[in-house]
Amino acid sequence: MSSRSRPVRIAGASGSASDRRHAMAAFAKAYPMDPIDVIISDYMSEVNMTIGAGRKVDASASSHAQDNAFLGPAGPAFEASFVEALEPALDDLARYGIKVAANAGNADVRGLYSVVCEMVARKGLGEKVKVAWISGDEVLPAINEGLKNGTSKFKNIYTGQILEKWEFEPIYAHAYLGGMGIAEAFRQGAQIVVCGRVADASPVIGAACWFHDWRREQLDELANAFVAGHMIECSNYVVGGNFSGFKALEADGRWVDIGYPIAEIASDGGVVITKQKHSGGMVSVHTCSSQLLYEIQGPWYFNSDVTAVLDGIWFEQLAVDRVALRGVKALPPPPTTKVGITARGGFQAEAWYFMTGLDVPEKARMTEAQLRKGLSPYSDKFTTLAFSVLGSPGEDADSQNAATCVFRVFAQAKQANDIAPQKFLRPVIDNIMQGYPGSTFHLDFRQGIPKPYFEYYVTLLDQAKVSHKVHFADKETLIPPPTLTKTFPERQPSQPRTQLEIDLTRFGPTTRIPLGRIVHARSGDKGSDCNCGFWVVHQDEYVWLRNLLSIDTVKRLLGKEYDETRTPKIEIERFELPNLRGVHFLFRNLLNRGATSTAGVDFLGKNCAEYLRSRHVDVPVRFLERGRL
Template sequence: MGSTGRHQPVRVAAASGSVTDLVENLTDLAKNAEVDFIVGDWMSEYNMTIRGSAKVANVGTPDAEPAFEHTFMDALEPAVADLARRGIKLAVNAGSSDTEKLYNTVNDLVKSKGLNLTVAWVEGDEVFDVLQRCKTKGHQFRNITTGQNLDDWPFEPIYAQCYLGSWGITEAFRHGADIVVCGRVADAAPTMAAAAFWHGWGRTSYRELAHSLIAGHFIECSCYVTGGNFTGFKSLPQGISPLLNLPVATINSDGTFFVGLHKTPGRSGQVSVDTCRSQLLYEIQGKRYYNSDIVAIIDQIKLEKSGLDSVYVSNIGFEKPPATTKVGITAKGGFQAEVHYFVVGLDAVEKVKLLERQLRHYLDTDKLTLLKFTTSGGSSPNPNSQDEATLDVRIFAQAPTEEALSPKNFARPCWNIVMMTYPGATFAVDARQGVPKPYLEYFVTTLPLSHVNHVTNLPSMNKSISISPPTDTVPYVFEQEIQEPTDVKPLHAFGPSITAPLGYIVHARSGDKGSDCNVGFYVRHADEYPWLRSLLSVERMKELLQKDYNGKRIERFELPNIHAVHFLLKDHLDRGVASSSTYDVLGKNVAEYLRAKHVQIPEAFLARGKI
């Protein structure tokens, strides 16, 4: 292993899709998987803000906990000997905001076990100093999701981190690295790097890179492509264990690839065209899938069943890479707290209105930047239990100062209203959520790659390799096209229909990027697709969202080969995961909400059975 220009496919397995994934996955793959590389994703926008702010707060504190993802070390320690024994290379983004410290920790582990492994680390993602220099020179930073200019953002940046591409990891492999640790590289970058190294691709191998980018997208979330977060979960085959198998991407020299399974005895799940469609539609922003090395064009993608638990993926287009990369900027937002009340039984709407009216009058709202009342659940007619008749009322507040949300100024006034409000008024007696805690704001923009100091470090070889930015580029598109349906049929042309939940016959998937939320819908049968694309226009999406539609831009495009329609809901998630006032901070349940909406569904389609 280690040569370039190979004709045989490269096999890449995914061990982790987030910081909360199963730590034992890596050990299982290292011991048993027939693969050449293992990759893992330990980062998200949320831990970018948390780790970055912690690093800033701990500057000058020598005993502070390093700001990398410690669960990665929990996964690596029992697996590293098998990686060495079997010659499997590993690339992960678990460095968060302290990648060099993670490198030192990994290197110490390798030495303590007497293993002959070369460890490398990639730097350049921490760009706060670059941001400050660019601002001083008058560079304007536009928010990708809101369009706001950074100069108009009412928060003071404390940390900035950009998304690096795959070439730093590729160079590490080319110089003999066995383990490569990174901070914020693009989620798909480790997979792209494995394929580029194995097949000897260059910077202008655009079609191959575009396919490997989407291969990385399929497996970057580990079990999401094998049945996790899949709206068809009831149809999944069941093993002895309800835990799911992990995915493997087998990437050919032309970039086309197969998505398959590493089968752990007893585990369940599957790889099918439907599970692949589900993962493809997760967290995309339009037909252009951006990466700092390549832009994949996915509207004509083809997914073909190629055997049991195997799907062949091809026909991905490309554009040359942008001259910029995405950067996330973190700032201190202030403080937040919440109190919960419970409403039971009849007149629930009127009870909630009374409570809100009283508290907005009684609280010192001038000191708050946000006061939001949210109801969850509902009282079913003729309920079978008191729980079925209970509604949760969440009173959520944010303020610039801790004092404004101190117990005497927020939680206690919320509780003190209990004697004069609606019948049965009861608040949650656990007071911990009512104590103010700091929260972070997050601003997503772009940064010229020419300003980024992307470097691969192999300290054991005394080597540091600079990674140059792309020189042949196309501009980043802030707003992608809105593709409205054309040549559509009137809905009555599909035959007699029944009013039923959309999700009876339509799969869906949604997710977050900053404060944007994407949601994609697809159907199981080809003859249902003309109905789906006729039904789901931008205007119909606004109608389905109802009270949740915020008046912002909605982008739409179609993926005809996989019978899917995709929407991007701009600025839908109230500033994103770090500061959102909603329950669904990651946008994952937008799809589930919309699948529950009632529409007219042709009887012939319903006769085939529900999802």
């Protein structure tokens, strides 16, 4: 197929395993009025990767009955929510020939493939709708072989630890694959392609490569498709979900039912982001900036197929709900790909008390001292024991709920018996009679029952060690690794402060208010790291922002979250995106072992931005007279 003259229209119908299920069917049904070529769905995260890995290993060994209880009702090692979304869409997908690519296979892609084929056959669509599956992301044998022959130490890209020093035993390893397998499956005639851990943006790369018949060497086009994939892989996020400007969506009820995005990608790599017709939310320069700044870790954005260079990126509002992507640069991909290794970490439990009104810090100190004493006969077996206050009571609050916050007790241990109810939950709730004034605990004791958790380790594997294959029509096709690659430094470029500093007093009189009154921000998780990007509307505000937000200033804004004594050490990296009027920070190890095992409640790092926006700084008064969006 030669490159087509029109753009390919790719719809993003899911951003996680817990996204709403209706978007795929809605896109397919609306085809006559709002045609699309491909629907992509992203289901993978570090949380469900570890759960899928545990289910796959348990299903194979049938030897971890207690661990299975943690996983809740018996479930597959693939993402069943994809099946729920696909079934009502199938007839329209077949009618209009819309292609689908989804990374819902998790740790059992072949199992998902079988379920989808059975569903297609039951609907009498087997002759029309052809299904392919992608393998190669399960790489624990390659990791073990590399350790055995000494070809790699498999350093953790977040902590610097080497794998043989990790105290946990790996049970599964997911490699992040590129989009070339998806492209090949479409070329061979597949309409639905199910994958495991292809990278979030890889389905969009694959769809664009197929539609325009791009070659691997077309790095500029691939880089633009890669960023387009990043823009729509989180579904609603680029349309106004998780957006610090969300209050602008209240008008006309646009925040009630936020729509799903569409990326239009031309044969030369040009990208326009839009959304479903007649849907809520909006697509603007600012919603696009928000999503762009999410989960990146520096100016280099890596995929197995290409590296996108982001520091010159910008967006142009072409019309209502139509935004063009500009300024993406390309470099070859690295010779390695990211690998997430899962291990069984142990067991965890928690309990909550409620504290209301006055003297909450003193009430918390009293309770912690009492509970440490009560738990002392058992806590030497705990690997983690953490106490925290969630929220603060409203001053002169107009209701009791508004004056109440949560005191959380959290524990982890190697064995379930080490935090059994009589060793954790019982001592915690037995403390009530000697407690603070108003002492009240949460009656949902299920939180205090030990449940297994997973540890997650992220490293790199040579792409040549990955057996990336397409399975379609009773044949296998091997996808070779890229021949043109570039080795990058371990750390991204970082500026501790802006290059040309300006005295902030030049901006005139100031008032001390929350940073977020004039600054947008967005944050997210990658392993144990958390990223946070800030941006503003006006150019003079950006001059002020990049001078204000040095690494030293951000350390102060993080407050107690920046703990210099923590191991592994928290480190901060910074770079500027002048065309976005943005400053981006990477907080290494802020999430302390990552989403699956952290003791914090912001396990996905999404609220870090909102916390930092709430911190008070001296803001020029003249900025407050302007509109924000």
